[in-house]
Amino acid sequence: MDVSFQKRKAIGRSVIATAVIVILVVVGVGAYYVFAPGAGQTTTGTPASGTLSLTFANVPNADPAKGSDEASSAALANLYDSLVFPTSSGTIQKDLATDWTVSTDGLTYTFTIRQGVAFHNGDALTASDVVYSLNRLISVGQGYSYLFSPYVSTVTAPNANTVVIQLKKTFGPFLSALVRLYVVDQKLVSAHYVNSTASSNGDYGSTWLLTHDAGSGAYQMSSANLESNMVIQAYSGYWNGTLANQPGKVNMIGSSDSSTVHALFTSGQIQITDQWQPYSNVQALSQLKGAKLVTIPTVNEFYLMIDTAKAPTDDIYVRQAMSYAFNYSAVINNIFPGSKPSAGPVPSALPGHNSNIPASSQNLALAQQAIQKSKYYGKLDSHPVTYWWVTQVPSEQKMALQFASDMQKIGITVDVVGQPWLTVVANLAAESSSPNVVSITDGASYFEAGSVLQSRYTTPSQGTWEQNEWLHNSSLDSMIFSALSTLDQTQRFQQYNTIQQQIYNQFPTVYAFDVYEARAYYPTVVNWYAANGHPIVLLGYNFYFRDFQFYPSQLTALFG
Known part of the structure; x- marks a missing residue:
């Protein structure tokens, strides 16, 4: 049992659960144990050198108001923070929100926003950024906006550390849905509107966000080529710290072409294949020295x-x-x-x-x-x-x-x-x-x-x-x-x-x-929680790279 994984997930995040130490979770026909420890302290370790590389069906759309496919969801989970964060047990943990209350009629949610969080450009994250992000998501009307637009009436920030969301009608799973509200830097995004006027916000910065980020997440965008790949790198100023051996950089390659993936994996240029490969291809790749086939449940x-x-x-x-x-x-x-x-x-x-x-x-x-x-x-x-x-x-x-x-x-x-x-x-x-x-x-x-x-x-x-x-x-x-x-x-x-x-x-x-999902990967090169029996089955969250451990020296040992 990889207890260290769940401890890392709990660093700086309070687990929303009763005082249960071990939970048995059944996914499909399998079962695994999930530890739910209490909150830990922020830890700072040295990320691994080198670049973890893997393939997806497409290059991510990194605009939090538009992206919603697998690659985009994975990028958003790393580039941005949300009010709450999903766990492998199906619960949520505190993230940017350190506390909240809900009115007795289920219509008013009041959140306390974590202090001391900095966006990747150094701007302080405040409650007004949360307000802007939710309003922007609903206004753009794409991506995960459908989770909120039928329900949210108003969102306000009474002060720098408090957000109040008033619903039009009750929404039972509202707290769980907040894993998809990714918070952007209002000042930075607003500065990059295209075709804005006095009465219109133009493209709401969407064009700029395809190749830049405005987040506070564990990773920040290094480069993006919309035809081929996106590279993200560990953010040294992340409020929850960096972890020892987390990938220093991640190359998210937008190609599931079988011949391309085969060539990249056999040469060690990627360490995890995408889920879209023909099973015969994954089987063949898993027979390579140091490789393994893993099947991961999903929802x-x-x-x-x-x-x-x-x-x-x-x-x-x-x-x-x-x-x-x-x-x-x-x-x-x-x-x-x-x-x-x-x-x-x-x-x-x-x-x-x-x-x-x-x-x-x-x-x-x-x-x-x-x-x-x-x-x-x-x-x-x-x-x-x-x-x-x-x-x-x-x-x-x-x-x-x-x-x-x-x-x-x-x-x-x-x-x-x-x-x-x-x-x-x-x-x-x-x-x-x-x-x-x-x-x-x-x-x-x-x-x-x-x-x-x-x-x-x-x-x-x-x-x-x-x-x-x-x-x-x-x-x-x-x-x-x-x-x-x-x-x-x-x-x-x-x-x-x-x-x-x-x-x-x-x-x-x-x-x-x-x-x-059936994938081939190199387990001595990358220690991956989803492959070790702890998947976070929501789309994109099996690729929260801060909780990976990457060992470039093992890649050298396999391929020279």
């Missing part, structure tokens, strides 16, 4: 998002037939080994999942029955289905071809089209440019089913990469937001269960599998 799910407003997938029986015809076992066994069958719209490991929904499985007899009820039956040749897969993830092409083959068995023609990730994002912004089907991995922004239900299935998420279903369902919106507004967790989870069943009954999505 992510792989979805085939179906456009419910476009022919022929506007017909529920076509969607139902597609769901039954797909060969899930072939995908899990041959393309994404180690993953688990999904059971509805919420990942099975996420608190609030409806355990009564069956796991996805192929049933061609039911698929045939469903397609014969469709209004398109007998004329399906005139209505081919367009399926987009993301070209940065080669395994998705294999999955798309499997889907096309399976659909042929029930008379549905599928046009398989590979699209770059940014093209997918741009086209999902409008219903008119969305395909019938697009494959994505998505997951929880905080530790509850409501996070996925809101980001995937409410009207505000239409026009983002997280929804291609175009449900236009105000009744479903009301159900989801009503559940999120429920303060009692037991009642909230009961509502989540009802919502999941209703979504499942409409077949808006093919629930392919719950994601278990």
Whole structure:
């Protein structure tokens, strides 16, 4: 048991928990022990020399008001601080907020902001920066803004160390959602607005933030090439100190091309592969001297998002037939080994999942029955289905071809089209440019089913990469937001269960599998908490680099 990991996580952060020493947490089908020690003291150690390098599907978007994919979330967790911080046990710890109170009606949250925190340029972080950051996130309306825009009424700073957030309506998981409020330096960002006027903030500094940071996190941006990579370096003035052997620099490379990753890993130029590699590639790389294959649980799910407003997938029986015809076992066994069958719209490991929904499985007899009820039956040749897969993830092409083959068995023609990730994002912004089907991995922004239900299935998420279903369902919106507004967790989870069943009954999505990441890495070179049984399963937080230990001398021993 790596007790030192949890001790490092608790340095300068008080754990929000009762006086429980050991908690048993179950993730998927596995279990591990999590220690929850009390707060420690700030520690200063010497970061390792050299650069830890790893690959992601894309270069991060480091604007806290826009970034939300895996690479971006990982960058934000390192460059910026938030009011609270997630743990491997599914709880939250104090971060920039050292204390808070909640009114009896659940509408007013008052936070005490940590003193002595400096942004990377030396500016002092104060309550006004928190106010600005939340207002900016809501105004830009992208990234993780959907977690706050339906709920936040006002945010004020009565003094330099106090923030008061007034909600329009109750939001049960509000504290947990605050892991996604990344605090920026108001003065610095405001100085870099483009096209601002007396009545407009222009781009809110977004263009500048793509290649610069305005944070106070454990790392600061060293360089960013939007076509290739981002390099971040340990911040010597970090309020919580630096740790011995944490990576001095980290190179976040935006490429999941199999041949590129293979060449980089076999030569030691990267030490951890991305999660998007074909399993056969990861297996082969793990056989190299000093390398190891690791499978890490997540609260992510792989979805085939179906456009419910476009022919022929506007017909529920076509969607139902597609769901039954797909060969899930072939995908899990041959393309994404180690993953688990999904059971509805919420990942099975996420608190609030409806355990009564069956796991996805192929049933061609039911698929045939469903397609014969469709209004398109007998004329399906005139209505081919367009399926987009993301070209940065080669395994998705294999999955798309499997889907096309399976659909042929029930008379549905599928046009398989590979699209770059940014093209997918741009086209999902409008219903008119969305395909019938697009494959994505998505997951929880905080530790509850409501996070996925809101980001995937409410009207505000239409026009983002997280929804291609175009449900236009105000009744479903009301159900989801009503559940999120429920303060009692037991009642909230009961509502989540009802919502999941209703979504499942409409077949808006093919629930392919719950994601278990398979990666190759060099364990003697990098001591990685997620690979050692302590993943922080929220998107991006398995890569909080301050809690890595990096040993460049071991890299030299392996590769000379």
